[in-house]
Amino acid sequence: MPKSPENNSPSSHVTLTRPVGSVPCRGKVYNAFMDRNSSDPSPNDAKLLSMPVHEAPGVGRSRAQLLNKLGIDTVADLLFHFPRDYEDLTKLSKVCQLEQGKKVSVAGTIREVELREFGDGRNMLGVLLHDGVDYLRGVWFNQPFLKNRFRADQGCIFSGVPKKRGGRWEMSHPQFVFHDDEPQPEGMLPVYPLTEGLAQRPMRVMVAATVERFGSVLEEAIPDGLLERFELMAVEEALSVIHQPRDREQLVRARRRFVFQELFIMQLALARRRHMLAVENAPPLPISAKIRARILRLFPFDLTPFQVEVCEEIAADMAMDRPMNRLLQGDVGSGKTVVAAFAMLLCVAHGYQAAMMAPTEVLVRQHARSLRQLLHHSTVRIETMIGADTPSQRDALLKRIAAGEVDLLVGTQALAHAAESGKMDMQRLGLVIIDEQHKFGVRQRALLKQTGAAPHYLVMTATPIPRTMTMTLFGDLSVSQLQGAPTQRRIHTYKGTSETRSRWWEFFAKKLREGRQGYVIVPVVGGSETDGAVVVDGVRSLEEVIEELACQTLEEFRIDLMHGRMTSREKDEAMLRFSSGETQVLVATSIVEVGIDVPNATVMTIESSDRFGLAQLHQLRGRVGRGAHPGYVCVFSDDSVVTSERLDIFCRTSDGFVLAEEDFRLRGPGAMLGTKQHGLPPFRIASLLDDHQTLEEARSEAETLIQGDPDLKSTEHAKLARLMKAQYGESLDLGDVG
Ligand code: ADP
Ligand code: MG
Secondary structure, X not given: OOOOOHHHOOOOOEXXXXXXXXXXXXXXXXXXXXXOOOOOXXXXXXXXXXXXXXXXXXXXXXXXXHHHHOOOOEHHXXXXXXXXXXXXXXXXXXXXXXXXXXXXXXXXXXXXXXXXXXXXXXXXXXXXXXXXXXXXXXXXXXXXXXXXXXXXXXXXEEEEOEEXXXXXXXXXXXXXXXXXXXXXXXXXXXXXXXXXXXXXXXXXHHHHHHHHHHHHHOOOOOOHHHHHHOOOOOHHHHHHHHHOOOOHHHHHHHHHHHHHHHXXXXXXXXXXXXXXXXXXXXXXXXXXXXXXXXXXXXXXXXXXXXXXXXXXXXXXXXXXXXXXEEEEEEOOOOOHHHHHHHHHHHHHHOOOEEEEEOOOHHHHHHHHHHHHHHOOOOOOOEEEEOOOOOHHHXXXXXXXXXXXXOOEXXXXXXXXXXXXXXXXXXXXXXXXXXXXXXXXXXXXXXXXXXXXXXXXXXXXXXXXXXXXXXXXXXXXXXXXXXXXXXXXXXXXXXXXXXXXXXXHHHHHHHHHHOOOXXXXXXXXXXXXXXXXXXXXXXXXXXXXXXXXXHHHHOOOOOEEEXXXXXXXXXXXXXXXXXXXXXXXXXXXXHHHOOOOOOOOEEEEEEOOHHHOXXXXXXXXXXXXXXXXXXXXXXXXXXXXXXXXXXXXXXXXXXXXXXXXXXXXXXXXXXXXXXXXOOOOOOOOOOOOOOOHHHHHHHHHHHHHHHHXXXXXXXXXXXXXXXXXXXXXXXXXXXXXXX
């Protein structure tokens, strides 16, 4: 194998850096609007904003304590405590125009206030509002103290969701304002997130007074040129409007200003990160015709044109003395593993080491096995590292790694932990691959990195996440798409019902008799699998399912079990038995969700499928139909309407991208990624669902700005630099800016 270029010999020290491509934040401590934790000297006026919140007008010590519970500690926090909604009093309805379930506001005069006690401690307050023609009743349960707020003949507006009960209109727990004591009852009233003991009205008063007193102290962070070009409202005006909009149009403009700021600060951080990565040193690992031929000879099949294209893209990146930072997206079964193997072999061809991190032990073993198979004639040394290694195993492995006796290292997040603890010493690390990246939380998504030269870095994900999320989570990576699939993939998906259950199982058994294999997927509820909890409430447990299958439905077949509570050795053995064909049916939790590749498996039953997200179901389904035979999947669920709609979409659609968008729309970005540590910044106001256009604008503008002023040294950018550093400086390791 060719020797590596002398000038790039990396130093021996391996450190763990912040994950590339994720934007972890320190929760509410920072936001894209305030930099109160910045050590930079800020103008005196700005100091007013970091005063404790009890100094704000109308707050005082005891309310300050309640505000603290909402994460509002300073005057600035109160200014940026945005409303979660508005009562739109600009569009008042008459009672005769009410529609069942449609939120509105109704103005009228209070006619009657009645508190009814039920005798068991419960009570109901009814307040009758007359709009001049008809009546609307507001009802409040167990809030007797509200009684004293209402007086007959008072002018009042109710906002809420009307319901017709016994021929009369009612609103349960409506918001209310009185004509006579609100300054602007005809405008839009903010509705703030509250905490127990703090009502909407005092909150409005506190915020309004604080905006009035301190709003003018705010410095504009966005340079004039940008404000003009994007027609953004200036910060002082926007702040006052967002708390007290006159109308919807004005509100939309104010909101857009803050959304832009929030997304722009994030994109600036990512652009800065891209810039920093682009100037690091990495070992150039160019491909030659000879190396290419030697690698391709190892595969038992020809690469598809799509695979060739992506491999060449990667090879071109790796030839540079700058680190590759690339995200490879491709639907389940598109053949990403082969691409990863290609990159790793290119790396070892140069005498460098490659590390690959995968989310589960089972997957790590599978990767190691197929790599060993590919390379059984060669001298390439392959090792695995998993959490279940004994201390002596681990020590021995670390010694061999340090001695340069390992070429390919495949592991779970144990790799990242080992690196973090400073024990991993990979002298010649040239490439890091993260497989199924979407399965890693932010913390675990750490990468191995040397202090001397950075390795090339390839992230792979089978969840085709929507573009707004790609731009957020992987905003500093270049993106490759792996199209198509190596084999004509045919997966038929059915929605099972109790009537069709036995027919499905007959079909399942028929396929097994034909020599195929099958999965039965049972969800895990109450705790994650890695916690070892196979606790199931109301859902059929693994043991129940297996018992029933083994005794009745699939009596004649060899059935095995796999779940997260088993030791890694047990899991490994179960997986081996299944992939070798020794067992015919694998009953498993979602532990097999990603990466598992047993081409002979063609049938899958998914029980309680309502427990899985669409993207997850798509991953699960991707385990079958990987070989010459088509796959068949049947999903069963407890029959709720929502589930049923979701499952219809799932059965209709085989495009993972469409499903991901749908999942995103139905469950929001966080739930879709399926982990609390998903790495999305906690936006105060921006929404990845609604604000994609603003995100695109912010992204391209951020790129331009960083190109011109990478360290944000110009005075015009000082405030932006402070905000960016306060929020992302630490998590993204942004270096010296501003
Ligand atoms: P992914 O990781 O993208 O879900 P895999 O890399 O596991 O997909 O590939 C899916 C299946 O296709 C595997 O069984 C793999 O061996 C096979 N495969 C990959 N590339 C080719 C190819 N070029 N020709 C034939 N089969 C291939
Ligand atoms: Mg894979």
